[in-house]
Amino acid sequence: MSATAPSPTAPPAGRHQEVLRLENVGVFYNRQGGLFDRKPTRMWALHDVSLTLYKGETLGVIGRNGAGKTSLLKVLTGILKPDRGTMINHGYRAALLSLQVGFVPYLSGRENAILSGLLLGMKRREIDDKMADIVAFAELEELFDEPLGTYSAGMRARLGFSVAVHVDPDVLLIDEVFGVGDADFIRKSRKVMRQKMRSDKTVVLVSHNTREIRQLCDRAVWIHHGKSVCEGPPDEVLRAYQESVRRQRRG
Amino acid sequence: MGLAIFKTYADLRAESARTYVGFLWWIAEPLLSLGVYYIVFELILDRGTENYVAFLFTGLVPWRWLSTTLVHGSGSILFADNLMQQVYLPKVLFPIVAFLTDTFKFLVVFAVLLVFVRISGFPLGWSYLALPLVLLVQGLLVIGVTLIAAGITPFIPDLRVVLENLVRVWLFLSGIFYDVGALSADAQWYFRLNPMTSVIEAYRHILLDGVWPSFAWLSIVTVLALALCALGALLIHRFDYTYPKLANR
Numbered sequence: 001m002s003a004t005a006p007s008p009t010a011p012p013a014g015r016h017q018e019v020l021r022l023e024n025v026g027v028f029y030n031r032q033g034g035l036f037d038r039k040p041t042r043m044w045a046l047h048d049v050s051l052t053l054y055k056g057e058t059l060g061v062i063g064r065n066g067a068g069k070t071s072l073l074k075v076l077t078g079i080l081k082p083d084r085g086t087m088i089n090h091g092y093r094a095a096l097l098s099l100q101v102g103f104v105p106y107l108s109g110r111e112n113a114i115l116s117g118l119l120l121g122m123k124r125r126e127i128d129d130k131m132a133d134i135v136a137f138a139e140l141e142e143l144f145d146e147p148l149g150t151y152s153a154g155m156r157a158r159l160g161f162s163v164a165v166h167v168d169p170d171v172l173l174i175d176e177v178f179g180v181g182d183a184d185f186i187r188k189s190r191k192v193m194r195q196k197m198r199s200d201k202t203v204v205l206v207s208h209n210t211r212e213i214r215q216l217c218d219r220a221v222w223i224h225h226g227k228s229v230c231e232g233p234p235d236e237v238l239r240a241y242q243e244s245v246r247r248q249r250r251g
Numbered sequence: 252m253g254l255a256i257f258k259t260y261a262d263l264r265a266e267s268a269r270t271y272v273g274f275l276w277w278i279a280e281p282l283l284s285l286g287v288y289y290i291v292f293e294l295i296l297d298r299g300t301e302n303y304v305a306f307l308f309t310g311l312v313p314w315r316w317l318s319t320t321l322v323h324g325s326g327s328i329l330f331a332d333n334l335m336q337q338v339y340l341p342k343v344l345f346p347i348v349a350f351l352t353d354t355f356k357f358l359v360v361f362a363v364l365l366v367f368v369r370i371s372g373f374p375l376g377w378s379y380l381a382l383p384l385v386l387l388v389q390g391l392l393v394i395g396v397t398l399i400a401a402g403i404t405p406f407i408p409d410l411r412v413v414l415e416n417l418v419r420v421w422l423f424l425s426g427i428f429y430d431v432g433a434l435s436a437d438a439q440w441y442f443r444l445n446p447m448t449s450v451i452e453a454y455r456h457i458l459l460d461g462v463w464p465s466f467a468w469l470s471i472v473t474v475l476a477l478a479l480c481a482l483g484a485l486l487i488h489r490f491d492y493t494y495p496k497l498a499n500r
Binding site: 029030074077078079080081095096098101102104105106107111114115118119120121123124147 | 261265338492495496
């Protein structure tokens with residue numbers, strides 16, 4: 001166990017600086033019945049997940065629907081705490097790339113950008129500094145002080161993505177490489193996400209798209225029924241994953 | 252803290268933008284509710300002693316600070332579910348924002364009350380200096396009960412319905428429609444178990460009688476309020492990571 005916690009601003013020292021680590025992590029939900037079924041039953045969304053995230057890498061998490069990927073993301077962002085096992089975080093802030101957090105239709109685009117930015121963990125100062133970039137990226141210059149309620153769904157999506165992508169946490173968590181808005185913006189938003197993953201940013205990409213994991217990730221983890229089955233180079237992990245998918249289809 | 256303030260501002264802005272006359276409702280709505288009680292007690296029941304309107308309003312306005320915040324705040328964590336699934340936030344934020352928005356609205360109405368009391372010619376004394384203290388004590392009490400209600404409700408959402416009725420019972424036990432000081436000593440003792448009795452009385456001492464409030468009773472209320480705040484904060488902190496799980500059951 002490394003005793004010294006590197007500061008988040010420390011320069012990337014190769015790929016072996018540990019950012020965070022999960023050891024045999026499990027998370028359960030209580031499924032409570034109604035009035036006539038008082039006894040809560042524990043549903044373990046994660047059984048036993050172990051993984052290590054290194055500075056500057058992009059770690060792919062692959063698994064089928066219901067494998068526990070969403071719960072894993074919630075543990076990594078700190079929304080949920082492991083109910084068993086441990087998470088060791090060496091002082092880094094991890095955040096999910098989430099869109100339109102806290103958006104209110106009655107406020108202007110600018111006010112929504114501030115509110116959303118604050119909720120996503122930015123400081124007010126930081127938001128003000130980045131405001132010009134946020135507007136420009138969202139392509140909303142003329143309408144920025146109009147109420148959000150007057151925006152089209154596409155415009156709202158653009159603003160939501162623009163704020164989210166400017167948050168810039170130490171560890172960026174992405175749940176699928178998605179595109180938002182109209183065709184042009186879909187391309188633009190996907191491009192930004194890919195750029196982040198190819199750069200020195202520490203990213204966790206959760207996906208069931210094997211091609212994306214192979215293209216974008218330095219390492220990968222396969223989660224199956226709430227357990228981490230294997231961790232390593234994407235090719236190896238994906239081979240094992242696809243093998244299992246094939247076997248399941250056959251049998 | 253910056254987040255709590257901006258969220259409060261956003262909630263207030265959103266609320267005023269939602270209706271036709273906007274923030275005028277912050278004054279009109281309490282006035283309407285005061286008007287209802289005035290009609291019932293002064294005109295229909297004819298309970299009217301001298302200055303009954305001022306007596307009623309100095310009780311009801313602070314009371315509404317408690318009741319609106321408590322009812323609004325009790326659902327604050329419950330209804331923030333969507334937000335807490337997307338990002339980690341200390342859950343205490345939600346009842347605090349509810350408290351701040353309702354406090355702002357209360358202060359607007361309280362200013363109107365002050366004007367009303369002044370133009371009605373009640374004595375103006377040094378005791379007005381104690382007014383901020385009384386507001387602070389009541390504020391602590393309001394935060395305390397709101398934190399506790401907000402912390403429990405996500406586990407038992409049905410509690411909100413019960414709470415609204417409990418609040419109504421509490422209203423009638425707080426000496427808002429009658430003067431607790433005029434009751435027998437024995438009866439008074441029971442009413443003193445209710446901290447709002449002492450708070451309301453303190454407002455009336457200052458605003459209507461021009462005398463100092465009872466600092467002994469205010470100290471007792473302060474101790475109780477601080478204990479409730481601590482209990483509520485501990486409760487919410489204890490279940491900080493449980494609340495996001497409750498929606499998924």
